[in-house]
Amino acid sequence: MKEEEVNQCQIQEWYPKFKSVSIKTLIHELPESFIKYLLDDGPFLLPLSISNEDALPKRVHNPDEEQDYEVSEGSGDESELPSPPPSFPELELKIKQSIESLGGAVFPKLNWSAPKDSAxxxxxxxxxxxxxxxxxxLLRASDSLVHDLCHAYDSCSDKSSSRPQNFFLALRKWYPSFQPEMEFRCFVQGHKLxxxxxxxxxxxxxxLLxxxxxxxxxxxxxxxxxxxxKFESENYTFDVYITRDEKTKILDFNPWGAFTLPLLFTWEELEDISSEVDDVDFRIVEDKFVVRPGLKTAVPYDYLDTSPGSGWDQFLRNADEELQRQTRSPEAGG
Incomplete structure (x- = not known):
């Protein structure tokens, strides 16, 4: 995989081309100061809001606890005073305007990923x-976004940097009626679905049955x-959503392989399908006893060590054995 293939899957790259068949989205370039804030491993502080808005105040900020940091004059401990919360007034104002224009609620993501692990x-x-x-x-609490921020090109054969030159925040219109069962991942190899x-x-x-x-x-x-x-890569994946009136909307693009999850396939299976069958293999979970476990991890796919003897290898083996046991049980009709 090449860096260019990864770059083409950034939302600020593909969204302008597919705007008419995607979810309404507004995109903002992030200042480097905000990126440093996201990567800061110091105390967990929310930015000081110009609107005096505080998300989850009881969980993140408690004024009573500030007494622990009070230092009496002349104590010599002034260097231990906590740093003041960061502030990004220009960015906050732009984001506030975008949220309002998108109906009051949004779904955030960076160039490639959303902070699903911090929901x-x-x-x-x-x-x-x-x-x-x-x-x-959500962004500050997410571990999975470290991939976007520091490891986006780790799987590239022509890797020249660890991160893109610029980062973007995409604000996508929130739809309360969204049905997760109508979202599908599509695999394209050699320009063929x-x-x-x-x-x-x-x-x-x-x-779905x-x-x-x-x-x-x-x-x-x-x-x-x-x-x-329209999409320039030869091999890639894309996610779509089917609306109630059977319209198809693009949700995302991802590279072929690497950190992209193959879901109900394996990458080996997809390679064989693309070379042997000129048809689209469509897969859904067909029974409650054959749900594939272990795919809600926020860790990028190529960060999982599934080699023989590894923790993930043993976990998946145990899960497969449990699925087989359930399938053979009387309740499953086996």
Whole structure:
């Protein structure tokens, strides 16, 4: 994989080309001072808000605890005073305006990734944000975003740097009626759509049963008419969402292989499909007993050590044994 292939999957690169068939998004270039704030391993501080907005004040900031940091005059401990919270007034103002124009709630992500691993810290348990403070909290608490910030090109054969020159924050319109079962990952090799996988592969959705052919047709026609001739890479993946009125929307692009999860496939299977079958392999979770475990990890795929004897190797072996046991059980009809 080349750096250029990774760069083409940055949202600020692909969104302008696919704006008409994607979710409404506003993109802001981030100042380097904000990137340093995200990478700072010091005390967890939210930026000082110009709007006096404070996300989760009881969990992040408690005025009573500030007494612990009080230093009496002449004590000689002035150097131990905590640093004041950072402030990004210009960025906050732009983000506030964007949130308002997008209906009051957004889903944030950086060049490639969203802070899904830190959703637990929000009041809703989701990535829904209505203020700059909430966005900063999710980004600052996310470990998975370290990939974007420091390791974006680790899998590239022509790696020349560890990070892109500039970082961007994409604010995507939040849709409360979003149905996770209607999100799919599509795999393209040699400009051919070779596989489609249910995106939320850790859940069984009975509503998908019997709709495989219709969904395959909708996604293939969308790829043929809207993606194949516009996206410049030869090998890549893209995520789509099927709306209730059967319209297809692009959610994201990712490189082929590397840190992209193959979900209900393996990369070896996808290589074989692309070379042997001129058809689209469509996969969903077809039974509650065959849900594939271990894919909700926020760790990039190529950071997982699945070699024989590794922790992940043993975990997946145990999970496969448990799935086989459940399949053979009377309750499963085995």
């Amino acid at each position: 637990w810290i929000s009041t809703t348990g989701t990535l829904r944000c209505t203020t700059f403070s909430e966005i900063a909290l 070779v596989g489609i996988s249910q995106r939320e592969s850790t859940s069984f959705y009975p509503a 019997g709709k495989e052919n219709d969904l395959r047709f909708l996604i293939y026609e969308f790829f043929k008419n809207n993606v194949r001739s």
